[in-house]
Every structure is written in structure tokens, then in C-alpha cells.
Amino acid sequence: MADSDTLKLIVTALSVSGPTFGWVLLGVVLRRVGVIQQRHVDAISRVAFMAALPVLLFASAALVDYRHLGDARYLAAGVVATFVTLFASLCYCRWRGFSLGDTGVFVQASYRSNLAIVGIALCHAAYGEAGLALATLPLAVMTALYNMLAVALLNATHGGQRSPRAMLLGMLRNPLLIGIGLGVAVSLLALPLPALVPQVSSAISRYFIPLTLVAIGGAIQLNTLHRLGRTTWEAAGWRLCVGPAIGVAVALLMGVRGQALGVIFLLLAAPVAAASFVMVVAARGNSVLAANIIILTTLLCGLTVTLGFSVLVALGLVGELVKPL
Template sequence: MSLAGTLNLFYASLAVSLPTFAWVALGVALNAFGILPQWLNDRISLLAFRFGLPLMLFAGAAQVDYSALGAARYLLAGVIATLLVFAASWLYTRWRGHPKREQGIFVQAAFRSNLAIVGMALTLSAYGERGPELAALPVALMTVLYNILAVWVLDSTLGNSTKLANVFRGVVLNPLVIGVMAGVCLAVSPMSVPAAMRPAGVILSGFFLPLVLICIGGSMRFSRLYRAGPLTWEASAWRLILAPMAGVLVALSLGVRDEHLGVLFLLLATPVAASSHVMVAAARGDSTLAANIIVLTTLLSLVTITAGFFTLAYFSMVGKLQ
């Protein structure tokens, strides 16, 4: 490939990641100027989580062709990669001798990406309206898996006890899961999907994803990073480098290519999910450590996502971008 072609490809890769993180930066600025106070941020985030994102995921899931074998393979790749990272990071943190109460926080950070918000926004930037449609089902499936694994590892390392029934109820009542499952039911039912579903999904994605990204930026506290130690950096490396690499390698071994590979990478390469901090705090763990990892991975992910997606695009593995 010529130098000009390589540069064009790099700019195209940057155009995938930069708009997403520009919204996060806007949220940081709005909070710094007092325009987005924490109470308002929390209310907007709650509204988007309970209504906006579930509706967006419903619209996307309702338009997926579930008979396609390729979709099954990249779903399987995402699950296998998540389980591999979960197991490997747990072995790694024990081998490194991290304090037991920090091991669960490390493992959760390693496998749990922000796929429902940052990941969906990235797929929209990369593939237009087709991106969220392809991402809807893996978001639902891995949201369920993430919650189960997170409860398990945090309970195991923090000495808490959570009934399986409570975990199951929390997953079933998750608004994101409900939205996707309703869309899947509509897609596989004899009923025809309304023609207005596609433009509705585009409108919802274009409104709620930037809104939630702004809220993520508004909730970031950079002052917490002064206590960031080696464990924070190690967890960030697992989240931003090792986990996406594992996902790509598993997907390639299963024959996943083009748009499916691109969407899977973008979902798995995102920063640590903000909900991980909530779960650690609820379990009475080191919430400062969890917050540090979220902030650091968010700051660094612009570089790692751009570099990773550019590499895949350079070798013609992620299909045609919008």
C-alpha cells in the first residue's frame, strides 16, 4: 500500500474513534464549567439507561438476520474470548501476588468492556446504522455474561455472599437485556418489522449515544489518578491490549471476518465499563482503584482503539467502512 493510501486508512480509523471520545471530552468540559453538575448528570444517565438505550437496542436487534451463520460465529467468539480473559487474568493476578481484595477488581477490569455505550457508539461511527444492528445481540449476550462473572469474582475475592437468584433477577431485569430480547422476539416472530424501525433506530442512536458519552465525561474525576499504582496500569493493559487481542485471535480462528470482526473488536476494545465501579462500591471493595482504572482506560483507549482498528483495516479484515 502506498504512503497516501496508508495515511487515508489511518484517517479513516481515526474518524471511527475520535467522534466518540470527542463527546466524552465535551462532557469533561461541561462539568468543569459547571454546566453539567453531578445531579443532572446522574438523572440524564438514569433516563438513558432505563429508556433511551433499551429502545435503541430494541430497534437494532429487531432488524438482525439471525439465520446468518456469521453472526453465530462472532457471538461465540465474543463469549469464548471473555471467558479466556476472565480465567487468564485471574491466574495472572494471583501469580503477581496482588492482595486478595484487589484481585477481583483487577479481573473485572480485564474482561468487562463498556460495550453498551462506547462500543455501540464506535460501531455507529464505523459502519453507520448497520453497526448498532450487528452489535445489539452481542451487547445483550455479553452484558448477561459480564454481570454473572463480575458478581462471582467480586464475591470470591471480597468475602461477600450473593444468592444466585438475586444475580439472575438483576440480569433479567436489566433494561438493556430487556430491550434486546424484545427486539429478537419481534425479529423471529411471524410479524413483519415495521418500516419505521430502521430510521427510528438511527435517530435514537444519534441522540442517546452522544448524550450518554457526555455523561461519562462529566462523571470522570482526574484528581483520583494521583493514587494510580502499578495494578491500575496492569489492569488497563489487560483491558485495552490483551483482551481485544484475545477477541481478534479467537474470532479469526473461527473464521470471523469483515464487519463482524470489526464490530467485535470495537466492542471488546473499549474502556472499562462505568458499572464496574458501582459494583465494587456496592461490594465494599476499593472503589478508588476501580475508578482509577475506568479513568485511565478511558484516556488511553483513543490511542489503542485507533491503532488496533487501523491495523485490522490495513490487512483488510474489517470490511468496508461507512
């Protein structure tokens, strides 16, 4: 391949990953110089989880015509890839001789990506509103799946006591799942959608999602990086390289191509979700390891997403991207 073609591929991939992780790095810098504090990060994260993201996901779900959804193989591929990654990483942990507690943290990190913020932002950057629409259904199904698997995994490795009933009630109260559920209901019942909703959704995706990404960067504590151990690096490798590779392989075997394949890759290539840390703390597990994995995967994800997406673009597998602004 000519050097000019290689450069074009890299620029194309950077047009997807660059803006997303540029905001994260801005948050790191702003936190470092003292412009934003932890209270700002907490406030932005709270508004995002309780209001902005549910509205965005509601609007995206409401605009999908599920009666003509047709091929949902990309959704099935995401689910299958999650299970394959979980069991493969569990075997890896046993081969490496990790303790039972560290195994739970490692395995959760290997399959649990940040779907709702980083994944959605990447899909929007790559495919615009079409990317949001394609990502909505996998986000709903896989968020619920991630939580169920995490509870079972941490119960098995940390002796947690959270019951299936409590887990179900927690998911039913999850604002993200509520927003998606209401949007699906509006679409299936053919209810009229107020004109204001798409406008608000567009404003959130343009202005608030970047602010949320800045908050992610602001939450990163660089002074903890010197404590990163080998297990942290291995877990990051699974989250950023092995997990997405498994996802793409499964999707290709199931015949997924085009934008659907791109969406699955971008969702699965996101860094570890912050919710994984909360669940490890609740299970009284190795919270330092969980936090370090989140930090490292967030810092490295821009590079791995760019390289991985470049390969998929070079192979002509991920469909047509939106035109960069």
C-alpha cells in the same frame, strides 16, 4: 508502506474513534468549566439506561432476521475471548502477587468492557445500522455473561453474598436485556414493527448517544488522576490492549472476518464498564482502584482503539466501513 497510505489508515481509524471519544472529551471540558454538573450526568445516565438505550437495542434486535443469521462464530468468539481473558488475567494477578481483593477488581476490569454505550457507539460509527444489528446479539449475550462472571468473581474474592437467584432476577429486570429480548421476540414472531420505531431509533443514535458520551466525560474526575498507581496502569493495559488482542486472536482462529471481526474488536476494545464500579462497591471492595481504572481506560481508549483499528484496516480484516459524513 508509503507515508500517504499510513496517513489514510490513521484517518480511517479516526473516523471511527474520533467522533465517539470527541464527545467524551467534550464532556470532560464542560464538567471542568462548570457547564454540566453531577446532577446532569446522573439524569442523562438514568434516561439512557431506562429508556433510550433499551429502545435503540429493541429496534436493532427487531430488524435482524435470525432465521438467516447463519454464521454466529463471531458471537462465540466474543464469549470464548471473555473466558480466556478472565483466566489469563487471573494467572497474571497470581504471578504479580496481588491481594485477593485487588485481584477481583483487576480481573473484572480486564474482561468487562462498556458494551452498551461506548461499544455500540463505536460499532455505529464504523458500520452504521449494520454495525448496530451485528452488535445487538453479542451485547445481549455478553452483558448477561459479564454480570454472571462478576458476581462469581467478587463472591470468590470479596466474600459477597449475592445469590444466583438474586443475580438472575437482576438480569431479568435489566432494561437493556428486556429491550433486546422484546426485539428478538418481534423478529422471530414476524410481528409488524411500527414505522415510528426505526425513526426514533435513528434519532437516538444520532442525537442521544452523543449526549450519553458527553455524560461519560462529565463523570470523569480529573483531580483523582494523581492517585493512579501501578496496578491501575496494568489493569488499563489489560482492558485496552491485552483483552482486545485476545479477542481478535480468538476470532481469527475461529474464522471470523469482515465487519463481524470489526464489531467484536470494537466491543472488546471499549473502556471498563461503569457497572463494574457499582459491583465492587456492593462487594465492599477497593472502590478507589475500580474508579481509577474506569477513568484511565476511558481517557486512553481513543488512542488504543485508533491504533488497533488501524492495524486491522491495514490487514484488510474488518470489511467495508460506512462513508464518513
